[in-house]
Amino acid sequence: MTRALLLDRFRWVDGHADLWPVFRDGAAFAEVVRALAEPFRDAGVTAVCGIESRGFLLGGAVALELGVGFAAVRKAAGLFPGEKLTRETDPDYRGFRHVLRMQRSALSDGDRVLLVDDWVETGSQALAVRDLVTEAGAELVGCAVLVDQLDPAVRSRLGRLHALLAADDLPEC
Template identity: 75%
Template sequence: MTSDLLRQFQWVGGHADLWPVFRDGDTFREVIKALVEPFRAAGVTAVCGIESRGFLLGGAAATELGVGFVAVRKGTGMFPGEKLSRETAPDYRGFRHTLRIQRASLAPGDRLLLVDDWIETGSQALAVKELLQEAGAELAGCAVVVDQLRADVRPAIGRLHALVDKEELPED
């Protein structure tokens, strides 16, 4: 599976492009299975994903696990009902984001798996973890396609599963 994923990956103008993974049905299916495999017996009650690639990966992962999906929106777009929100620490570009979850989508005791394409600073994952805790839920772990997380942040995130490390990616 890793070789198929790496074959689909490309750099475009210095930016990582994982979109071809979504276009190849076989690779996409294998990526989803590999992301959720370590969490099948973790008591996950829902999967959450951060806008936008996290919506695609997270929705597919939720389907694979047979659980629901909880959207984590960025910014101020339409999102009805009461929301919980957190501002992230600066990301790899120095930007802060406001992340929001619909309060009604979480229940005390929920165990959520956060699925995303890439983790670098961990700022978004930590903000999601705080949002879940505020609602009485917990983060069962994070599953990402590419891991670039610094070692000093890793303990705060908790259980992290990645399909490839950034150093395994082809050169830009």
Template identity: 65%
Template sequence: MTSQARAVTLERFRWIGGHADVWPIFRDPEALAVVVRGLAGPFRDDGVTAVCGVESRGFLLGAAVAVELGVGFVAVRKGEGIFPGDKVTRRSDPDYRGTRQELRLQRAAVGPEDRVLLVDDWIETGSQASAVRSMVEECGGQWAGCSVVVDQADPARRADLGVRSIVTAAELPAWKGTS
């Protein structure tokens, strides 16, 4: 990933009440463009034909990366919101909060000719990414990997999912318990 994307991410990242906040990146169009290029970069020459994003920040980042790569976007919905057509569904393993998400992807959105990249803001357990990969593969698609702003996954999970990141969680400023 580019050093410029790394610098922008670290400059705009903050902690609020103990929660990581990457939203300031979205408020600045130049920062967002740099981060999107950073997310797309490692996969630019990898034959990606579609980008997936999990609701909600994954929708924003994934769609922007899809435009950057000149490919289409495939939405992955959580829960029971309106999502027409035949769907592939997976229940993720527990995430960092112990929550299991029901994820849905429109079956017709991914086919055997597709090489799919997942884009999101953060990966920790990899449970959602693993569920998305399983759905992509059920639809006949090929998994290209996962591009994230912040990587907090363990090395085995990172390798298994093909994770590339702009920064790792260890590079973020420490939460001081005051903001």
């Protein structure tokens, strides 16, 4: 059901994937959030993190669904008070590197963290978040995304991955 719901709302706009219609439909958004959280309900997750910007929306909603807090991961620009942990990513699908930041106080030793995002393609941001989580003394227990486009070699480095769609499921651009 969730797969069909996502495919029904997915579109290509000027060569770019557009998943924003999922957020506009309350019932669809709620179903997607439940589906992202479901495999991790018994994983002892104590915090969810998400990468700016769609990861904030999805991650915050999944945190509420699981009854845990949310730890934001911001890109280089933007206000973010306090001491921060930072990581530069490997190049993304456009060849860009990003500096990701997380407040040091966002996670504690022993936290079990779920990363939630909309799309994982090269894995560069997800792997950088894994390093941030580890540096904070926490453990990344998995990653939940709407669309998985990872190379299998990168997927094995990331750990447990739950995706609602594979990129091959999407219509041609």
